Each structure stands twice: as structure tokens, then as C-alpha cells.
Amino acid sequence: MTGLAEYELHEGEGGAVLTLTGPYLVSTIGALDEELRDLPGPIAKVDISGVTEIDTVGAWMACSISTDHQAEITGASDRAQRLLGALDGIDSEQELAAPRLPVWSRVPEAMGEKMFNARTGIVGVVSFLGALLISAGTLLRNPRRFRMVALVHQIELVGVSALPIIGLMSFLIGIVIAQQGAVQLAAFGAETLTVNLVGRITLRELGVLMTAIMVAGRSGSAFAAQLGTMKLTEEVDAMRTIGISPMEALVIPRIMAAVLMMPLLGFYSSCVAIIGGAVVGDLMLGIPFWTFLARIQEVVPTYDVWVGLIKAPVFGLIVGLAGCYHGLQVRGNSEEVGTRTTMSVVSAIFAVIVLDAFFAVFFTELGWG
Incomplete structure (x- = not known):
């Protein structure tokens, strides 16, 4: 045919x-x-x-x-x-593989390359922070340019919408801390110290820290994905073309929302965790619910509350910066959006944990241990 x-x-x-x-x-x-x-x-x-x-x-x-x-x-x-x-001479059965360096050469080379590329990332973050400060100064001189509607919208997304998931997480964490703490303290006949354990560890450390991790995974990733998609579709470039600063319109409302809502979310998380501990105390330890809550006021020093409230806005700033910075670094294709979103969450959580360790040493040296 x-x-x-x-x-x-x-x-x-x-x-x-x-x-x-x-x-x-x-x-x-x-x-x-x-x-x-x-x-x-x-x-x-x-x-x-x-x-x-x-x-x-x-x-x-x-x-x-x-x-x-x-x-x-x-x-x-x-x-x-x-x-x-x-x-002629080509064998279809032969294995095709790229040459591979030995491990003692490959690993140091990869580590060196990553360390060298970290320099570019540090310079980028510092540049981004400088641009953010310049835009903030511009808004201070021209308050009318500040987008209050955008800030309120972001506060709703970062704060109000996060209350259910943070509340559930904190309640369960309070239950776990109280139950496991009571089991360990029972060996010393000190089950009543569970109140001290739950109150201090939630108000001082875990309440704010776990909230920051949740906000990084929820809102920080959303910041990176939203800004990355806008960068990919050239909406950010279009805003610059018509004279709108992306920093003022997109970045500052998101970072301000994270900074403002983190103290409230952190305190809310700590209170719900204490309620979870009080439930365990009532059901397992024979400590009445209201007695547990009243005892919290006696055993938790005021400076523990201040330690959590001081750390919270710093953690919010880190989460907002990481999300917005990585979102605006998207280049090329849609795969980069996912990559940068992941990087924003990982870098934010890493920075939050490192800063939390720094704060722990700092406040101990101040005598707030």
C-alpha cells in the first residue's frame, strides 16, 4: 500500500x-x-x-x-x-549515565556551592529589608497612601480565619502537656505541679512558638504563593508601570498584619492550651477546672506573659518577611511558585526556632528565667 x-x-x-x-x-x-x-x-x-x-x-x-x-x-x-x-557503532543496550564524581569530592563541592550561593540570598534579604524600610518611611511621610482596606483584609486572613485551627492545635497541645507532665510528676508525688508546668511552658514558650509555626505554614505560604503567582503573571510589573509600589500595596499590609496579629494569636493560643490542661486536671488529677485556672494566676509570674508578648511580633515579622521575600523572587515558571513557597515556610520556621533559642538565653540573662 x-x-x-x-x-x-x-x-x-x-x-x-x-x-x-x-x-x-x-x-x-x-x-x-x-x-x-x-x-x-x-x-x-x-x-x-x-x-x-x-x-x-x-x-x-x-x-x-x-x-x-x-x-x-x-x-x-x-x-x-x-x-x-x-x-554505526552505537549500542542500544549500553547504559547511558552521566559521569559521577566520588563522594569525597562530590559532597564538599556541593556544600561549597551552597555556601557560596547563600551569599546571594543574604544580599537579597538585606536588599529586600532596605526596600521595605524605605517604603515604610515613605508611608510615614504620606499617610494617605497607606492602604487600610488591604491591611484589614490581611488581618482577617492572618488572624480571624486562623482562630479555629490554632485553637484546636493549642487545646490538644495543652492536653498532651498536662497528661504527660502529670505522668512524670506522679513519680515524685508532685502531680499538683502540673499547673505550674502547663501555665509557664505555654505562656512563655510553646504558645507563641507553635502559633508562629502554624502562621508560617498557613499565612507565610499563602503570602509566597500569592505574590509568586502575581510575579509570574506580570501583575507586579504592571503595578510598577502604572506607578503603584508593590512594597506599599502588597508587602507592607501583609507584614503588618502578621506583626499585629501574632501577639493576639499567641496569647489566645496560650489561653486555650491552659484550658486544655485544666480539662485534663479536672478529669485525671482531681483538680477542679476553676481551681486549676485560679492556680495559674498564682504560679505564673507576670514576666512570663511579657516574654511571650515580646517574642510574638518579632516572630510575626520573620514569617511575613520570609513569605513576601520568597514570593517576589519567583522567576520563570509555575514550578518556581511551589519551590519558593516551600522555601518560605522552611526558612521562616528555622529562623523562628533560632530566634526563640536566642530569646531564651537573653531573658534568662535578664533574670526573667
Whole structure:
């Protein structure tokens, strides 16, 4: 049939001859591929004089048959000869793998490359922070340019919408702390100190820290994804073109919302965790619910509350900066949005934990231990 690749296997003078006819192109030989691979041997000669058109795939097929059966290829046109010559000596069965350096060379090289690239990231963060401070100064001089509606919207997203998930998380954490603490303190007959444990650890450390981690995973990732998508669709560039500063319109409302809502969310988280501990105290330890809450006021020093409230806005600033910075670094394609979103969450959580350790040492040195 005209336009289709065909073959015929017949006996010749020196043995079996395979005659190929028609166009042997990638678009025509798919139907014959399995049949040609399963031809019974031996084949002495492959005649391609009847091939009207041939490309690299067709030449590869003829070459493969010739190699498998140790057959001679005859009747090749000039084009076919060039293609067969280019494919000569190529083994289709050999493993194709890039050269790989030994581990003692590869690992230090990768670490050095990452350390060198970290310099670019540090410079970028410092530049971003400088641009943020300049935009904040501009808004202080021109308060009318501040977008209050955008700030209120972000406060709703960062704060109000996060109350259910943070409340549930904190309640369960309070239950776990109280239950596990009571089990350990029971060995010393000091179950009543569970009140001290729950109150101090939630108000001073875990309430704010876990809230910051939740806000980083929830709102920080949203900041990065939203700004990254806007950067990818050139909305950020369009804003600059019409004279709107992306820092003023997009970044500052998000960072301010994170900074303002973190103290409230952190305190809310601590209170809900204490309620969870009080529930465990009532059900397992025989400490009445209201007695547990009243005891909290007696055993938790006021400076523990201040420690949590001081750390909260700093953690909010870190989360907001990480999300907005990585969102505005998106380049090229949509995959970069996911990559930068992940980087924003990881870097924010890492920075929050490092800062929390720093604050722990700092406040201990101040005598607020």
C-alpha cells in the first residue's frame, strides 16, 4: 500500500533476505516495530533499495536488524548511507549515565556551592529589608497612601480565619502537656505541679512558638504563593508601570498584619492550651477546672506573659518577611511558585526556632528565667 512501510522476507542466494519498502519514518514504522524485532533468523541481507524515505528512526531500525542478525545492508541511498554511518557503532543496550564524581569530592563541592550561593540570598534579604524600610518611611511621610482596606483584609486572613485551627492545635497541645507532665510528676508525688508546668511552658514558650509555626505554614505560604503567582503573571510589573509600589500595596499590609496579629494569636493560643490542661486536671488529677485556672494566676509570674508578648511580633515579622521575600523572587515558571513557597515556610520556621533559642538565653540573662 502506498504511503505505508512494508517488508518482505524471502530466500536469496546467500540466505534469507529482508526487503524493506515504502517510507521508513518515525510516523510510519510504529505498526511494524514489534514484527521487525521478532523476525526469525538468521537473515543474511537487509535490502533497503525500495525505501522511498528514511529518517534517523528508520535507519536505526535497519541498523538494529543488521546488528541482531549479523546481516549486510544493501541498496542504501546517499541519505540512508549518511544516517547509517552516523549510527554505526552505537549500542542500544549500553547504559547511558552521566559521569559521577566520588563522594569525597562530590559532597564538599556541593556544600561549597551552597555556601557560596547563600551569599546571594543574604544580599537579597538585606536588599529586600532596605526596600521595605524605605517604603515604610515613605508611608510615614504620606499617610494617605497607606492602604487600610488591604491591611484589614490581611488581618482577617492572618488572624480571624486562623482562630479555629490554632485553637484546636493549642487545646490538644495543652492536653498532651498536662497528661504527660502529670505522668512524670506522679513519680515524685508532685502531680499538683502540673499547673505550674502547663501555665509557664505555654505562656512563655510553646504558645507563641507553635502559633508562629502554624502562621508560617498557613499565612507565610499563602503570602509566597500569592505574590509568586502575581510575579509570574506580570501583575507586579504592571503595578510598577502604572506607578503603584508593590512594597506599599502588597508587602507592607501583609507584614503588618502578621506583626499585629501574632501577639493576639499567641496569647489566645496560650489561653486555650491552659484550658486544655485544666480539662485534663479536672478529669485525671482531681483538680477542679476553676481551681486549676485560679492556680495559674498564682504560679505564673507576670514576666512570663511579657516574654511571650515580646517574642510574638518579632516572630510575626520573620514569617511575613520570609513569605513576601520568597514570593517576589519567583522567576520563570509555575514550578518556581511551589519551590519558593516551600522555601518560605522552611526558612521562616528555622529562623523562628533560632530566634526563640536566642530569646531564651537573653531573658534568662535578664533574670526573667
